[in-house]
Amino acid sequence: MLRLSKLTDYAVVVLTRLEEAEDGGVLTAPGLAAATGLGEPTVAKVLKILSHAGLVEGRRGAAGGYRLARPLAEMPLTDVIAAIDGPIALTACVDNSIGLCDAEATCPVRGRWDPVNDAIRRALSGISIADLARVPAIVPHPDVVAAE
Amino acid sequence: MLRLSKLTDYAVVVLTRLEEAEDGGVLTAPGLAAATGLGEPTVAKVLKILSHAGLVEGRRGAAGGYRLARPLAEMPLTDVIAAIDGPIALTACVDNSIGLCDAEATCPVRGRWDPVNDAIRRALSGISIADLARVPAIVPHPDVVAAE
DNA sequence: GCAATCAGGACCCGATTGGTACGGATTGCA
DNA sequence: TGCAATCCGTACCAATCGGGTCCTGATTGC
16 A cells, blocks of 8 residues: 555654653653553654664653654654655665565566656655644544535 | 555556557467566466556457556556555555544544645656656666676 | 356465563663 | 663564465357
8 A cells, every 4th residue: 555654653743742842851752652642662662763763862861761853844754764664665676776686687677666766755855744743633524524 | 665565566567568569469467477477376466456447458258368458658657556555545544534543533643644645646646657667677786887 | 169368256375564571771869 | 879760672472464376257269
């Protein structure tokens, strides 16, 4: 389905929540889990990945927690996707990488998806997490409105 | 990894091969399998899906086979992806659909990915299968060139 | 009537993902 | 100095999904 993982979804939620509470302080993983309604271990996992990618900064210790490494407006969606789902490439053969495919010599699609990957990267690079956060979370569905 | 399925990849190969041999005649699934180097049952499966989506037309019987329903230039990539991978939506919650998510009321991301989905649809709608077929299948990789 | 082909479904195996658990390191505070 | 709270890294397990195969029918031409 051309889908990306749930973890990426969670990451956006957590990042959005982190910015809302941004007053210079930090938020703990358990606190974020309670605020988002997600499972605590899952939130911790997401935060660890984001920390590894440099999108959030973790501070250890008794008064530790997480805070954003930079404002969400300066955080392109591609960074989050790349951090959690890996490099943005629609097929297993990333761009023109060599040595991964067993039927490399006869593979009829080598390099063929490159323009598609580029198109998607361009489309996504213009969207920041702040753009997603700006969307109202609950949007009335046309069917529901029509049914009323 | 934001990946789409291998089947979609195969579909592009098969469609491209179908157009090359387009002289008004048809190509059989076993023939296409031999021509593309893919497994025969797999090719048959792809063709069945494409036929169901109306992208190719199957003709049964002794002299049966498949032919393109329309030229590849008039076949947007989104049609093939939608036929094989389903509707283009990055998350499980397709757009603003209701009733699928269990934690619907508290879900903090409902409708949030819509602009992303739209951006990807726009980026992909401008690409036809003919555009992909036009890309040379074998492209020298920069690393390989540098290593020589 | 027979052979060749498409059509549709069921099935199984492997891979990936989501989610969990555990031990260790770091920091603040009493 | 010890304790508690927190992050960090890794390993692990269960469930889902996709790739691939097979079988049985329906249709067509010879």
